[in-house]
Amino acid sequence: MPHLKIDTNVPRGKIPAGIEKELCKVIADTLGKPLNYCCVTINPDQVMSFGGDDGPCGQAILMSIGQLGVAENKKHSKAIFEKVQAALGIPKTKMYIHFIDAKSADVGYDGTTFHDILG
Template identity: 45%
Template sequence: MPSFVLKTNLARSAIPKDFVTETSKLIADILGKPEGYVCVCVEAELLMSYGGTDAPCCIVNLLSIGKLGLEENKSHTAAICEHVKKHLNIPGDRLYVNFHDMARQDVGRDGTTFAR
């Protein structure tokens, strides 16, 4: 059920064609979850400012049932920042990653929740 949402002020044309699929693989890998449950969403061309400038920036929200925590989030942040810099050329000091550890009963899919 991992959900990765990236919001950026980059033009849509600046997002590589394979960014969503490569991000899906990354999220599955770092969280140790099946890729079949991973959802990736990219919102581009937003009016955004980071540090008082409109230079390229982004904000990421990563939701997961488990696999998040003090130590895990440090390595997740490193992997996500590296990925975003490599594919979108946004440096790590121009983005935030927000982690949301979801309770099973708070995530629905296929007519039920993960709490079953």
């Protein structure tokens, strides 16, 4: 159920092959969720500016059912920023992560919702 979406101005050609799989592992580990439920989307080539500059930057959204909060988000932020900076060259000061704690009834999967799946 976790989904990490990153919009970035980094060109598609500079997105390392397999980074989406590596980021799936990062969010599975940091959230304590099964890897088979994790999804990562990277949207390269976006027309973006952060702070009035056109260097590498991004906007991210991490949606999860639970495991988000004041202390938890610091851990998630650290793990995601480290991987994104190393792989995509986006400085930690040139991206925001928005955390969305979704209700289980608001996330559909396998023809139902996680409200039914998780009980």
